[in-house]
Each structure stands twice: as structure tokens, then as C-alpha cells.
Amino acid sequence: MDKILKVGVVGVGYLGRFHAQKYKQLPDCELVGVVDANPDRAKEIGEELSVPWFSDYKMLLDQVDAVSIVVPTVAHYSVAKDFLERGIHVLLEKPFTATLDEAHALYDLANTSKLCLQIGHLERFNVVFTEFQQHVQHPQFIENIRISPFPKRSTDVDVILDVMIHDIDLVLAMVGEYPCDVEATGVSILTNSVDLANARLKFPGGCLAVLTASRVSDKAERKMRIFQKGLYLSLDYGTGQARKLQVTPSENLKPEDLKPETFQLEKGDALMTEIQSFLYALRHKVPPKVSALDGLQAMKVAWDIRNRIRL
Numbered sequence: 001m002d003k004i005l006k007v008g009v010v011g012v013g014y015l016g017r018f019h020a021q022k023y024k025q026l027p028d029c030e031l032v033g034v035v036d037a038n039p040d041r042a043k044e045i046g047e048e049l050s051v052p053w054f055s056d057y058k059m060l061l062d063q064v065d066a067v068s069i070v071v072p073t074v075a076h077y078s079v080a081k082d083f084l085e086r087g088i089h090v091l092l093e094k095p096f097t098a099t100l101d102e103a104h105a106l107y108d109l110a111n112t113s114k115l116c117l118q119i120g121h122l123e124r125f126n127v128v129f130t131e132f133q134q135h136v137q138h139p140q141f142i143e144n145i146r147i148s149p150f151p152k153r154s155t156d157v158d159v160i161l162d163v164m165i166h167d168i169d170l171v172l173a174m175v176g177e178y179p180c181d182v183e184a185t186g187v188s189i190l191t192n193s194v195d196l197a198n199a200r201l202k203f204p205g206g207c208l209a210v211l212t213a214s215r216v217s218d219k220a221e222r223k224m225r226i227f228q229k230g231l232y233l234s235l236d237y238g239t240g241q242a243r244k245l246q247v248t249p250s251e252n253l254k255p256e257d258l259k260p261e262t263f264q265l266e267k268g269d270a271l272m273t274e275i276q277s278f279l280y281a282l283r284h285k286v287p288p289k290v291s292a293l294d295g296l297q298a299m300k301v302a303w304d305i306r307n308r309i310r311l
Contacts, residue, residue: 006032007064007066012034013070016034017045018271019271019275020049025272033052033054033063034046035059035060037071066088067088067090071093073156076097077098077105081109085109092119092295094169095157096292097299100299100300103295103299116287117292118281118291121298122274123166124170124173124289125289126268127270128236131263132235139175140206140207141210142171142209142227145213145221146213147219147220149217150215151215160186161302164199164302166222167213168211168302171201172298177207182301182305184305195214196212196213197309198210220238221238223235223236232244240264241264244263245260
């Protein structure tokens with residue numbers, strides 16, 4: 001696929017605007033239009049980027065080769081389905097869909113149509129993850145914490161699908177297995193759904209992952225700690241800082257032998273990297289880095305967690 005790819009963005013709220021800006025900056029694609037259900041917002045972003053704007057996404061169906069869909073989760077299925085049925089490749093923001101049945105249906109549709117359906121798990125493109133994932137071989141214990149103040153944007157799903165889904169995807173990518181057992185607790189604080197949740201995922205190979213997610217905090221924190229034989233990693237996805245302690249296991253280790261290294265990585269532009277990865281998959285006809293199957297697996301774990309929490 002050597003031609004200039006024609007792309008569009010459906011939903012140009014807070015995050016969708018950034019999608020549109022990234023496409024506009026890339027020389028190997030043409031942003032042919034932006035869409036938002038709020039015509040004032042569509043016009044604002046269209047004029048900002050000097051591209052056509054629409055309030056009905058169906059106006060893009062005959063104009064694009066690929067599209068980013070950044071609409072509320074409840075609309076993911078219907079919007080993505082229309083584009084996939086028209087033979088258009090899709091980068092769909094996380095979480096995959098509002099229900100498991102919808103996720104399965106889109107997964108099947110993309111496979112049958114041989115289309116690229118990439119799920120927007122942005123942390124997979126965070127330089128901290130990409131730099132240190134290679135060091136993880138057989139993790140034995142993983143601890144994740146992801147907390148933040150209540151979001152200013154609209155929240156149409158609980159904290160598991162809104163926040164914890166990031167770490168579910170990261171853990172599945174690190175471990176390379178699907179959990180064999182799930183335990184979870186959660187509470188409602190500010191909304192009628194779960195706002196704070198804790199989950200324990202046990203894997204067939206022996207790894208245990210503990211995940212905490214909250215949208216009721218006075219600060220933002222996105223950290224992962226990974227333990228495996230002879231290795232400890234502490235990754236901070238927010239600051240770009242990492243600590244690594246690697247030793248040869250021995251009964252004769254002394255405290256002075258434990259000298260962790262500290263790394264400060266440039267944050268980079270994870271969204272630009274994600275979009276470039278999406279376009280690369282289209283051009284080279286290879287699976288996307290975060291496939292529909294990845295998104296479906298993360299959704300299945302998220303649903304397992306939700307089913308174990310009774311408010």
C-alpha cells in the first residue's frame with residue numbers, strides 16, 4: 001500500500017482532537033475530515049486543522065481508508081461496525097466496547113473482513129513499557145497502581161473499564177498468559193458505579209498480579225512493579241522514571257550487592273507512536289501491535305473482575 005492513506009477522526013473531544021492533530025502532522029496520510037456529534041466542536045477542530053468537518057460520521061464512510069474512533073464507549077460498537085462493514089480499517093479507543101458481546105462481534109467482523117482493528121491501549125506505546133518489557137521473561141509478582149482525580153471528561157463506564165483496563169492489558173502483555181483465577185473488590189464513591197477497585201489475577205505459570213485503580217484521588221499515579229528471579233523493576237508511566245535491580249540469586253548475597261540502577265527516560269509521544277504503528281500495520285499488512293484479540297482478552301478479564309464485585 002504505497003498510496004497516501006486517507007484518514008478521518010470520529011469524535012474530536014479532548015482525546016480525539018489529539019488524534020486529529022497527529023494525523024495532520026504525518027506526511028504519509030491525509031486527514032480528510034473530522035466528525036463530532038456537537039457541530040460547534042466539529043467546526044472548531046475542522047477550522048483549527050483546515051480540514052472538512054461533519055456532525056454525522058456516515059459522511060466519512062466513502063472518503064477514508066482508515067479512521068480513529070474516539071467516541072463514548074457506548075457508541076464504539078455501532079460506529080466501528082459501520083466502518084468495518086464498509087471495508088475501512090479502524091483504530092478504536094479503549095475500552096474495546098461497552099459489552100463483551102459487542103467486542104466479540106467486532107473481533108469476528110474484522111477477522112472475516114481481513115481488516116486492521118487496533119485497540120487504543122496507549123500505555124503499550126509508553127517508552128517506559130517498550131524499554132523494559134524485553135527484560136521480563138518469567139514474572140512471579142506484578143503490582144500495579146493507577147489512581148487519578150475524578151476526570152473532567154464524561155465518564156460513561158466504571159473505573160475498571162475506564163482506568164484499570166490499561167493495566168489489565170499491560171499485565172497480559174507482560175505475562176503472556178490468560179489468568180486462571182480472578183478475585184476482586186470495589187466500591188462506589190462518587191458515581192453509581194465502581195470508582196475504586198482492587199483485583200488479584202493468578203496465572204497458570206504461577207505469576208500473581210495485583211491491580212488497584214481509583215478515580216477518587218488528589219493526585220495522579222501510574223506505576224508498575226515487577227518481580228522475577230534475579231530481577232526487580234519499578235516503572236513509573238507518568239514521570240518516565242524506572243528503577244532496575246538485577247542480580248544473580250545466591251545464598252551469599254550481601255546488602256551492598258543490591259545496587260539498583262535509576263533511569264530517567266524521555267516521555268516521548270505515545271499517541272503519535274500509536275498512530276504511526278497503526279498506519280505501519282496498514283501499509284505493511286501486518287497485525288497491529290495491539291490487536292483486536294488483545295483488546296478482547298483485556299475486556300474478558302475486565303468483565304471477570306466486574307462480575308466479582310457486588311455493590
